[in-house]
Structure formats: structure tokens, C-alpha cells
Amino acid sequence: MDFEKLQAVKVEKRDGVATVMLNRPEKRNAMSPQLHFEMVDVLKELAEDDETQVLVLTGAGDSWCAGQDIKLFFRELDDKPKERHLARLANHEWRWTLLSAFPKPTIAMVNGYCFGGAFVQLFACDFAIAADDAQFGLSEVNWGILPGGLVGKVIVDGLSYRDAVWYAMTGEPFDGRKAAEIKLISKSVPADKLHETTMELAQSLCRKNPQTLRTIKESLRLVRGMSVDQAADYLLAKEREMRFMDPESGRAKAMKQFLDDKTYRPGIGEYQRDEA
Numbered sequence: 001m002d003f004e005k006l007q008a009v010k011v012e013k014r015d016g017v018a019t020v021m022l023n024r025p026e027k028r029n030a031m032s033p034q035l036h037f038e039m040v041d042v043l044k045e046l047a048e049d050d051e052t053q054v055l056v057l058t059g060a061g062d063s064w065c066a067g068q069d070i071k072l073f074f075r076e077l078d079d080k081p082k083e084r085h086l087a088r089l090a091n092h093e094w095r096w097t098l099l100s101a102f103p104k105p106t107i108a109m110v111n112g113y114c115f116g117g118a119f120v121q122l123f124a125c126d127f128a129i130a131a132d133d134a135q136f137g138l139s140e141v142n143w144g145i146l147p148g149g150l151v152g153k154v155i156v157d158g159l160s161y162r163d164a165v166w167y168a169m170t171g172e173p174f175d176g177r178k179a180a181e182i183k184l185i186s187k188s189v190p191a192d193k194l195h196e197t198t199m200e201l202a203q204s205l206c207r208k209n210p211q212t213l214r215t216i217k218e219s220l221r222l223v224r225g226m227s228v229d230q231a232a233d234y235l236l237a238k239e240r241e242m243r244f245m246d247p248e249s250g251r252a253k254a255m256k257q258f259l260d261d262k263t264y265r266p267g268i269g270e271y272q273r274d275e276a
């Protein structure tokens, strides 16, 4: 895929990390139909890209994402059912289907505004780090619309019910520190440390066993909707699948490093990928 041809998205790859940037800074990275279509292609491409071990999702300029583009995604498509249908499919496909099941770790690097529809991709990412002064808000109530398009679902699943209702019904904006306090994100840091902190996390993930990370991610996401018996059985099956699928034979290698070579303390040290 030729990333240079993208208009609403930018992709940069470096040291195992693909940084995917929503790239409409003049519109605060509000999501247009074109952005949705491009993101579907980008995520499909990067999912099986050998150079990409971790994906970072961020925004160009001083905004992460100002939600759906009210003009291009809503008003202009109101009377175009076919175009609206295709845009909605793409919108759901990248922000949920492809991103939440992306086979590698994903980090939302929230550099600024994060409003409305942006909460879907925020929750779809495995990690979220924001600048302390980033601004968040469920502003739908101020537009006379629902936190729809899955926003209402991800907030009640991912926040306390009290916080979900508070922010959805008041539309009150809040900053990165508050977002960390209510566990909407993993942590917030001063804006000038955002990139460095995100890349440190990305690099630490690059040093881990990719198959193990993938299986942990898939398992944690899916067991949430299972009964205890289903989860126990599913986790056992995933454990076996992982051993079978892991080209690094990480389990056997770690046991050898710990039990035989005595070179490794897994409780306090990192799995050593390059040895054996």
C-alpha cells in the first residue's frame, strides 16, 4: 500500500512502531467519510505488516480527534442513504472491528481534544496515554444527538456507570488528569513528555513475545462476556493454541532460562527474546 497517497491519515514507521496519525488538523481531526475509508485500508495493511510490532494512534496538530465530522459525516450524508451506509460501515469497521481486534498492541497517544465519537477508538486501543491538559468530552448532548455509533456502549462497559451517566448527560469537558482518575485512560503525563512516555511503552512491548501479547489481548477482551466455566475452558484452549502458534517457543525458552540456565527472574526481569 502506498501510504504517501493518503490524504486524511498519515503513517510513519520506525523501530517496530507504526504511528498512525489522523491528519485533518484544520478540522481538529474530525472524522470524515474519507478518513474512515483510509483507516480501514491502513489497519488492514498494518495488521500483517512485518515491520509493525506496535501501533500508536494519534492526531495531527493540537487535537487527537474532535469526533465525527458534523458536516461531512452527518449533514451532507443525511439525504444520501447509500453513501451514508458505506461511510457508517467503514466507520464501524476501523474504529471497532479492526482496531479492537488488531493483532498487535495498540496505544492511543492523546495529544489534545478527544470528543464524542473519538471515545470509540480510545476504548478500542489497548493502552491510552494523554497529555495532562488534553480535553475530553461527551459533547453529543450539546448537539441534540445520542452518544451513538457505539459510544454509549463503550462508556458503560469501560467506565463506572456513575461516570458514564455524568459525562454523557452533562457534556462536561474534563482534562487528561481527570481521564486518568476515572480510568478512561491508562495514565496522563505532561504534554512535553507524551511522545517519550508513549514510545518507551511501545519499545517495551516490542521486546516482548508477540504471540504471547496477541493471545493475552484476545483472551482478556473476550472473557469479559463469558461465564466462569466458559472462560476457564476458553483460556485453557487459548493457552494450548499459543504454545502451538508461537514461533519463538517462548514458554519452553523462559522455563529453560529460569530453571536450567538461571539467567532469568521473570517476576522482575524481561523475557529474553534473542537468546536460545
Ligand code: COA
Binding pocket: 026, 027, 028, 030, 066, 067, 068, 069, 070, 071, 072, 113, 115, 116, 117, 139, 140, 143
Ligand atoms: N465536525 C466538523 N467540523 C469540526 C468539528 C467537527 N466535529 N470539530 C471542529 N471542526 C472544525 C470547525 O468547524 C472549524 O472549521 P472552520 O475552520 O472551517 O470554521 C475547525 O474545525 C476548527 O474548529 P474551531 O472550533 O475553530 O477550533 P477550536 O480549537 O477553537 O475548538 C473544538 C476546537 C474541538 C473544541 C471545537 O471545534 C468543537 O467543539 N468541535 C466539536 C467537537 C464535538 O462536539 N465533537 C463531537 C461530535 S458528536
